[in-house]
Amino acid sequence: MHQPIVGDPPEYSLADTDVPWLLGTQLTTQSGPLARAPEGSQVLLIEAHDFAGRKPYHHHKLTLVFSAMRQFRDRLREAGYEVTYINADSFADGFAAFFDDHPDKRLVAMRSPSYGSERRFRDLIEDADGNVRFVDNELFVSTRQAFDEWANADPDDETPTFKHESMYRWLRRETGVLMDGDQPVGGEWNYDDENQEFPDDSWTAPPTPSPEPNDQTAETAAWVEETFETWGNASIEEFPWPVTRKQACEALARFIDERLGEFGQYQDAMRSDDWAMAHALLGSSINLGLLHPVEVIEAITDAYNSQEPPLNAVEGCIRQILGWREFMRHVYRHAMPALAEANQLDATESLPAFYWDGDTEMECLSQTVGDVHDRGYSHHIQRLMVLANFATLWGVEPSELNDWFHATYVDAYHWVTTPNVIEMGQYGHGVFATKPYVSSANYIDKMSDYCADCRYYKTKTTGEKACPFNALYWDFLDRNEEQLRSNHRMGLMYSHVDTKQESDEMAAIRDRVDELRTKAANKEL
Template identity: 70%
Template sequence: MRQPIVGKPPEYAVGDDEVPWILGTHLSEQCGPLARVSEGSQVLLVEAHDFARRMPYHHHKLTLVFAAMRRFRDRLRAAGYDVTYIQADTFGEAFATFFEDNPESTLVTMRSPSYNSERRLRDLVAEAGGTLRVVENELFASTRRAFDEWANDGGQFRHEQFYRWMRRESGVLMSDSDPAGGEWNYDGENRDVPPEDWEAPSVPTHEHGAVIEEVSAWVREEFDTWGNDELRSFPWPVTRDQARDHLDHFLTERLPAFGPYQDAMRADDWAMAHGLVSGAINLGLLHPVEVIEEVEQTYEERADVPISSAEGFIRQLLGWREFMRHVYRHAMPELATANQLAADRDLPDLYWTGETGMNCLSETVDDVHERGYSHHIQRLMVLANFATLWGVEPSELNEWFHATYIDAYHWVTTPNVIEMGQFGHGVFATKPYVSSANYIDRMSDYCTDCAYDQDANTGADACPFNALYWQFLDRNEDRLRSNHRMGLMYSHVDDKRESGEMDAVRDRVADLRDRATDGDL
């Protein structure tokens, strides 16, 4: 059984009158109620469709979720489980059907990480005349209680402190009481740009079979989706075996180069050396602890895997993913609508169309359109960066990420987009993560073929990121000048005001907004 490695895992049994209900993001036999019943037991899966009509989700996202559920159903049946698989518009309709046929049964399920989901599901089950028992979610590396005790013991919502605590508590990448290699993180070694002749490792592919073809065609007909709807560019695992192959391929072929180039961006390389396992982990096909353990083991056994690659990847799972989950719990519901910079502009159409002269944005939106994916620096320093500089209302950008990424769920996107991406709340971010074109030029090859001049602040050919960056600091001065991490930038703002350049910056931003209205940005 797989369980959290920080905190005391839950201990419970599933009674004879209880039926494990497996959510579509809990597709695991390794933990939860399903791991505590014998083969042959009754199991419930509910494929509810109304959620897929709430927004224009990426075609590949819906295909992934529904295909993974159906393949999981088939695997359980082949293993001898008595699977009740209900397809309905709503969960309420599905529960009514289930309890009509099973009036004496109690459903038992792991808690969903999404805010308020437990109450909503309990209410729906009660309305159907049934009973629901909710148990702890074991598809994480830490327990809720462990984090809460750490936070109440003086811990702040600061990722680095949390991450070091997780390392100490779990023993992952530790040598006695010291971090492996002597350092807690190797960020300084993970900001290289690959040479032009570097060839990225191959991307794993899978033989998906008839189920995914049927699901893809059904999604195309049934729902109003966004993004590429062809399976030729669908690289995502939909079964446990495929997810394991995906992970093994990463460990064998991609992990050595992951660390040095994890922040780099290339126009012709959507995957670089990234793990590409976030979708499988967020569906439950891979347990984060097994991934962490195997990355650590690979580092210990292979000389070609640098500590910077192993630590950098483990930090994303043991640190950041866990941190996002817990911060979301503590900051909701305020986090979902937080907007401390009072940003009120609509999301530009280019996020949906990709039609812009800014090569970095065009290429990144095209990547998302093609596969429902781009890596973390594209998300933070291209997509969220531009939206923050533009002044997009945070919840609108959050909705876009939620709809368009195959690994996006509300508990994932909300702290990442609204807080980390747009500095919307202040629960853990200590400054806005914004930049001019300089960062993008340094970490990518996007600027080489761009219609805009990455070195110019003003003028018809100047990169929009530059004027928007300085105008962002200008308009948010009351909120940001006192931030000790922004002092140097505001000294430059003062210089631009004294020289008169800030007036030209403001004029350039006004022109950019007019061009965006005309669809000519």
């Protein structure tokens, strides 16, 4: 059984009339109620379609979710389970159909991490004259209770604040992962400063995974294209996302054998001819339940103990799964619902059209949006320091950017994107971010090759071909001075703002930003 290893996992059994109900993000036999049910038991999955019409979701995202559900259904049936698989316009219709046929059954399900889902599902099941029992979600490393006890969170505190580094060290100590007694292996908790290099021309990234789409995935992809208004590439010839447990396990093994050793030093780098670099590409599999985060962590640490990949690579990967993913889950729990609409910098601009069509001469944005369009994916630095960085500098309303990420990324769910985009990406709330993560062209030039082929000049702030990031960066600091100047982490930057305000340079920067906004409105940016 796969369960959390920090905190006490839930203990319960199923009655004869209980039916495990699995969401499309809980596709595992090794956790939750299905792991406790006898082989051959009845199992419920509801393939509800109405959500897919609410946004222009990426074609690959819908294909991934629906294909994974259908293949899991088939796997359970082959194993002898009695699978009730309901295709319905909505969960309400699905529950009505199930309880019409099984009025004496009670559903048992793991809670979804998404805010308010348990309450909504209870109401729908009550409307269907049904009964349900929700149990703790076991698809994380730590339990809710363990985190809350560690954080000593006050339930009456409407705006708690949390620190990722503190939680990460606590989880390392609790799990013993990369620990030597009570000290971190290698003597350091964090090797981030060794993971920010850019490869020279001699470096070749490991081959990207490309599981062969089977008939079920091909049929699902065609159905998605015919049924929904989607965004992004609809071809699955190079569809890289595992849709079965077997494929996910193979992807994990290939990452460890072929990519883990290369992951570390270049994990923040961005190359225009390499969408994957040496990244794990396992987020969608973990978020669907095809892989459990604990087994991924164990596989990585076993590799470190036996194959000895570089410690900076291993720690950097562990930090993403054991640290950041857990942190996002718990921050989301505590900061919702305010987090979803948070906007502490009062940003009101609409998301530029090129986030959807890629039609911009800014090479970094064109390339990154192109990556997302092709596969529903770009790595974490592209998400933070290109897409979210530009949106923050532009003044995009945070919930609008959050909606875009939620729709376009194959690994995106509301509990994932909301703290990452609104807080980390756009400094919208203050629950954990200590400053806005924004930069001029200098950072992008340091960590990518985008600037070399861009029509804009990375070193210029004003003038016709000056990189938009530069003027927007100083304009952002200028217009948000009242909220940000007192932030001790921004002191150096505001000393430069003072210099620009005392000269004519800030006036020229404002004029340049006005030009940029006009260009964007005319689709000339």
